Amino acid sequence: MSEIMHVQGLIFRHSSKKKWLKKPEVFELGPIELSVKRGETIAIIGENRSGKSLLAKMLVGAVAADEGVIHLSNERYNAARKKTTKSYNRSNDIRMIFQHSSEAMNPGIPAGMILDEPLRLNTKMTENERKAAIEDTLVKVGLLREHYYFYRHMLSDGQQQRIALARAVILQPKILVADEPFAALDPSIRSQSVNLILKLQEEMGLAFIFISHNLGIVRHIADKVIVMDNGQIVESGKTETIFRWPQHEMTKKLILAYQSLVPQQTLN
Template sequence: MNDLLSVENLTFENCHGKRWQRKGTKFTLGPVNFSIRAGETLAIVGANGSGKSLLAKLLVGLEQPDSGAIYLNERKLEQYDNKHRVLNIRMVFQNSNESLNPGITLSSILEEPLKLNTNLDSQARMRKVEQTLKLVGLLPEHRFFYRHMLSDGQRQRVALARAIILNPQVIVADEPFAALDPSVRSQTVNLLMELQRELGLGFIFISHNLGIVRHISDKILVMKQGKVVESGKTDVIFHWPKDEYTKKLVQAHQALISGQD
């Protein structure tokens, strides 16, 4: 089976006048290498400031790398491939409340990417909106709702619906469960896994929660200060971590689990 998404020697530096850099600061990401196949989940873990979210932005095209390459179905993604990337690599952000426009209905929120990226007429777009709402466990009638009418869990489902409505191949999820309470978090994790099985999606999953990481991921990439310090299959990383930083993360997770028993 061929790789769905692969990254080769990807690097990024914020010392070239990037918009968001603070004066006098320098951060170097990479080199980063990994690959996933359809139906696989790669978890990216590490402390705040390790470069996890920056890597996510590079994957979806919100930032451009200084060197290296990203391949989708063995096709190299160039900067001018933004339309191809938008259709095939979609992102779910951490704070669904901030990413959903409070002044328009869910129908308008979900219809917008269809208007921008497809030739579907209004009736076909509405059918697609209703189908996608059902896929994420909501009702077709939810298309008339506004953001404030939804629970946190429902908002995250809408964010997921917006990500999958263009039938992408890869979902990049940046801390998608951080704002959810444990019971809602569990339901959303199960929903993600069901969608992955049904749609054959590749997932890039960024999280601090090693319990969820262990539950849903096939592979793990461990980052520290912009560098990949360890990578491998999830079971191997948890049972036989090699890097000292990885060992500390796993030990902290095990201590937390022991404390809950």
């Protein structure tokens, strides 16, 4: 697999306002070094407030870094505040899937218009070309062409998730980033969503970076696992290596908690 993204020295510093008789809280993430290969699935795990969601937002450009460089598809992006010469979050090669798909859909706009926006803003397609691309993408994510005209209230939770996925892939990205994309779904819909993403990965050669507390899903679909604690990557490696031979104390804690919930015979 060829490398499509490389992150160097990504740092974020945040200081909360000083409160009465209390020192200001300081949170620092990084420096982060990581690489992503074509078709690779990377899971980022860690406890709450470990910095994993912040890292995901920094990777897609939704949050600016204080320092760091991101190489994506042979282009170099300076991710630091006030120094960005090219707007990183406008890159079509990396897109984000929202956790709560219903909140990402305007209830007054049909699905077709929601999917039309990224094409209208980022391509030179004609209206007919955009409509054809939208319908093809709807079919690709397991919906019907007729769903172009459906509003949010007409769609089930699973269908809304598929619209969110369609919006993420419609610009033919190379990387999808998702923060807990399956957490809000019931088990049956969650399984369908996982299988759909695996199918799209194979068809489109997508890399998938996702944050999850569900280590069962992580073990099932991830090629590589990154463990974060207090803003740092404390361990990373192939999924089975991490699950069988965790080295860092935080990794051991997370794996032990997972194993306590799973019948022991399924771990071998």
